[in-house]
Amino acid sequence: MRNCVVTVLDTTGIQSYIFGSNRLRENIGGSYLVDRATDEWAKWALRELGQKLNQTIHIYDPDRPADRPYIEDGELAAELVYAGGGNTVLLFQSLDIAKQFTRILSKRILADAPGINLVAAHQPFDWDNESLCKVIQDLIKNQLDRQKRERISSSPLLGLGITAACQSTQLVAVDMSDNHGCPMPYLVSGEIVAKLDAVKAANDKLDDTLFDRKLPKKYKIALDFDDFGRSFGENSYLAIVHADGNNMGDRFQEHGKKAKSNRDYITAMRELSDSVRRAGLTALKEVANAVVNSIDSDDKVKGKFTIKDKKYLPFRPLVYGGDDVTFVCDGRLGLELAAIYLNSFKDQPAADGKPLSACAGICVVKAHYPFARAYELSEQLCKSAKKFVREQKEEWGDEDLSALDWHLAASGLFGSIGEIRQREYQVTEGDLTMRPVLLEHDYQWRNWPNFSSLIQTFNKNEDWKGRRNKVIALREKLREGSQATIQFLKAYSIKNLPQIQEAADEVQDCGWTEGHCGYFDAIEAMEFYISLNEEKSNEHLSSKNQAIK
Known part of the structure; x- marks a missing residue:
């Protein structure tokens, strides 16, 4: 019998730690420290443990897979199984060694990243007679989740005597x-000092991750929300994009269950985790390239707006390195960049042989709107898109659907996304929105190609181009319902509205079908959408015209 101990690491409260500030530098530093805590610092703690015990440690590196010995050979004190997807999984020779490791790591986090809360769960494990897959799943689902719920919140030491408060955390x-x-x-607290000190390292890592080191770097990565781009005399808007892979937890479980042995399980988890990490990074690189390639010789994005000081990219990832990605960009680019990311992500290979898919939520707000609230809305929108995917999956049976949902906040945000939709987009006729939309689908008219081509039509078609008052008037009539829209079309001698593929013909006659308005979203988004890939949009428009003929 070969006994060892399984340890799973996780962090709690990371959303508030990363996104709880309206200062981008603090968000950048917070994200970088969270990533370091359960990855690089975990590896560092293992090396420290090995020196302390004078024993060999196996630290998995996807670029340099190690040969034996393995933990089951009895020659290792510890082995890192994998780090990714928010969890770090390790194997130790004994519970005492596992606790020594967590003490070393906890001390590092307390010293270098105050404010991060680490949770560790340990479980003894019989290598010969138990399934490592089942033990890890039970450990994460039961013990780790229970420890998160039952964890006693730490009470920071407040000031003694005369002290000043940090402007971001209100701590000393x-x-x-x-x-x-x-x-x-x-004024800054120890937590903010750690975040600010991490900014340069975070920027260097991002620079090396997104761009080819051999290429000259003409543009800088933004360190302040005001650096994302403005148009003179107009309000400045930011887009917060949160994307998350679909059913990744279930996929990891299913992939692990196929393993014939515990060592096969470890190999399978490493391969799948690494393939998902590479897929996310590749998709993010494509987004970065799309932004760079859209900037012309006059330092304008598609001729629409000049980038800040002619040197700052209007795009910046905050959380990346897996299927869970969050980035910030100029408000006019949010919808398009989200679609580019989802399209690229689904085209990447995964170790389990199944196609990847993801959903995204995009919240567009004024530049100085509370960032934590905007991020919360983007998460809700991502969940809304996932719910739509589940509904479509039940109807069509497709496994690899992707979708996106968004909200354009010209003013404040009050309530959940459901409450906002009910208050602002529900009318007597039905739902003014076509959101959420599938990334692409042959049988559902509520899809991204239809939405983006409608915007192109309203911007470029002879019946609508340059006739802003006419478009706004249509929007108001759509709100009043189908009969008001029919009267509007007669008054303007318009035969019908732009075609929407896969939608019933009635949508062109009255603007509504299946309880949803087909055009309101496109009209609302006209000022918040810049296409960076007009070739594909034109192909979709061309196919629509062929269908009409």
């Missing part, structure tokens, strides 16, 4: 921000 200030690379001086 220990320094000024301008001593840590921030141009704007303000």
Whole structure:
């Protein structure tokens, strides 16, 4: 009998830790520290443990797979199974060694990343007679989740005597921000000091990840929300895009169950985790390339707006390295970049041989709107898109559907996305929105190609181009319902509205079908959408015209 201990690491409260500030530098540093805590620092803690015990440690590296010995050979003190998807899984020779490791890692996190809460769950395991797959699944589902729920929140030590408060966390200030690379001086706590000190390393990592090192870097990566691009005399908007892979937890479980042995399970989990990580990074690189390639010689994005100071990219990832991705960009690019990311992600190979799919939520807000609230809305929108995918899967049976949902907040945001939709988009006729939309689908008219080509039609078709008042008037009539829309078309001598593929013919006559308005979303988004890949949009328009003929 060969006994060992399985350890699973996770963090709690990372959303508020990363996104709880309206200062981009703090968001950048927070994201970088969370990633380091359960990946690079876990590997560092293993090396420290090996030196302390004077024993060999196996640290898995996807680029350099190691040969034996393995943990089951009895010659290793510990082995890193995999780190990714929010969890780090390790195997130890004994519970005492596992606890020594967590002490080393916890001390590092307390010192270098105050504010991050680490949760560790341990489970003894019989290598010969138990399934590692089942033990890890039970450990994550039961013990780890229970520890998260039952964890006693830490109470930070507040000031004694006369102290000043940090402007971001309201904890005791220990320094000024301008001593840590921030141009704007303000009081900061130890947590914010750690985040600001991590910004340069985070930027260097992102620079190397997104761009070819051999290419000259003409543009800089933004460090402030005001660097994402503005149009003179207009309000500045940001888009927060949150994308997440579909059913990834179930896929990992199913892939692991196919393993014939515990060592096969470890290999399978490593391969799938690494393939998903590479897929996310490749898709993100394609987004970055699309942004760079859209900037012309006058430093304008598709001729629409000039990038800030002619040097800052209007795009910046905050969370990446897996199927869970969050990035920020100029508000006019959010919808298009989300679609580019989803399209690229689904084209990447995965180790289990199944196609990848994901959903995205896009929240467009004014530049200085509370960032935590905007991120919360983007998460809700992503969940809305996932719900739509599940409904379509039940109807059509497709396994690899992707979808996106969005909200364009010209003013404030009050309530959940469901409450906002009910309050602002429900009328007597039905639902004004076609959102969420599938990324692409042959049988459902509520899809991205239809939405994007409708915007192109309203912007470029002779009946609508340059006739802003006419388009706005149509939008108001659509709100009043199908009969009002029919009267509007007669008054303007318009034969019918633009065609929507796969929709019933009635939508061209009255603007409505199946309880949804087919055109309201496109009209609302006209000022918030810039196509970076007009060739594909034109192909869709061409196919629509062929269908009409």
